[in-house]
Amino acid sequence: DAGVIQSPRHEVTEMGQEVTLRCKPISGHDYLFWYRQTMMRGLELLIYFNNNVPIDDSGMPEDRFSAKMPNASFSTLKIQPSEPRDSAVYFCASRDRGSLNYGYTFGSGTRLTVV
Amino acid sequence: SQQGEEDPQALSIQEGENATMNCSYKTSINNLQWYRQNSGRGLVHLILIRSNEREKHSGRLRVTLDTSKKSSSLLITASRAADTASYFCATLRATNKLIFGTGTLLAVQP
Numbered sequence: 001d002a003g004v005i006q007s008p009r010h011e012v013t014e015m016g017q018e019v020t021l022r023c024k025p026i027s028g029h030d031y032l033f034w035y036r037q038t039m040m041r042g043l044e045l046l047i048y049f050n051n052n053v054p055i056d057d058s059g060m061p062e063d064r065f066s067a068k069m070p071n072a073s074f075s076t077l078k079i080q081p082s083e084p085r086d087s088a089v090y091f092c093a094s095r096d097r098g099s100l101n102y103g104y105t106f107g108s109g110t111r112l113t114v115v
Numbered sequence: 116s117q118q119g120e121e122d123p124q125a126l127s128i129q130e131g132e133n134a135t136m137n138c139s140y141k142t143s144i145n146n147l148q149w150y151r152q153n154s155g156r157g158l159v160h161l162i163l164i165r166s167n168e169r170e171k172h173s174g175r176l177r178v179t180l181d182t183s184k185k186s187s188s189l190l191i192t193a194s195r196a197a198d199t200a201s202y203f204c205a206t207l208r209a210t211n212k213l214i215f216g217t218g219t220l221l222a223v224q225p
Contacts, residue, residue: 033213043158043203043215056212091157103148103160104213 006092006107013114018080021110023092024073033104034067034077035091043091049075050097082114119204119216127222134191136219138204139184145207147180149189152201152218161202162189196225 005024013019025032033048047057052069060067064083069075079086089111093104119140128134138147146165150158164171164180164187171178177190191198204216 031211035215042217045212045214048211050211056210093158101146101163101165103150103163104158105160106150106157108157 004092004094004105004107006090006110008110009108010111011113013082013112015083015114016081017114018078019082019086019112019114021077021090021092021112023075023077023107025075025092025094026105027073028096029094029105030072030097031095032069032075033093033095034075035093036088037091037109038088046077079112082112084114087112087114119206119214121202121204121216121219123219124217125220125222127224128194129224130194130196132194134194134198134221134223136189136202136204136221138187138189138216140187140204140206140214140216141185142206142208144182145209147178147187148205148207148213149176149178149187150203150205150215152203154200158203191221194221194223196223199223 007022030051034046035043037043046059047067049069067077089109091106091109093106095104119138121138146163148163149161152158162173162176162178164178175192180187199222201218201220203218205213207213
């Protein structure tokens with residue numbers, strides 16, 4: 001298995017532009033999580049899905065952020081419009097419903113820089 | 116903040132020494148997990164301890180959990196330069212949320 005795949009690895013965009021981050025979870029995993037990591041705030045859970053349905057989006061910072069999971073093998077996190085304070089590393093992670101007592105598998109992350 | 120706290124924030128030791136990191140949290144949990152993050156990379160799961168367990172071992176790793184004190188510790192024995200990384204504890208809540216601590220930056224000097 002190739003693991004959790006995120007794209008792009010790096011993204012540099014100008015303030016006000018739309019940014020779309022992508023994630024492909026491990027096949028068969030029915031939970032998907034989006035995290036954001038910054039020096040100031042550490043690792044924050046933004047939203048998570050179960051069987052493609054958003055369960056908890058209370059960590060999404062504001063309406064400029066949205067996430068979708070149209071099928072079991074693909075999820076997107078969109079920021080529109082982007083702002084410099086959105087600069088961070090965004091991680092996607094997945095796990096199996098049956099593996100409550102196993103760890104999560106994380107992707108390599110997307111480093112977003114908004115200038 | 117919902118995050119747990121880890122201490123120390125940074126730890127520097129010599130190769131061959133043991134490294135101990137501590138984690139405290141605030142709410143009831145299903146399990147507690149430890150992850151490693153190398154600079155510029157993603158997080159890698161190391162070990163998980165359930166709320167009804169008190170100690171767990173995996174290779175050079177030893178984790179303890181004290182639910183009465185809401186605290187955990189990670190011990191890495193016989194450290195190597197390759198162990199240099201940031202280490203995070205994370206607690207799995209009943210809400211199915213995995214919440215991370217602030218992390219400990221470990222530097223192992225060769």
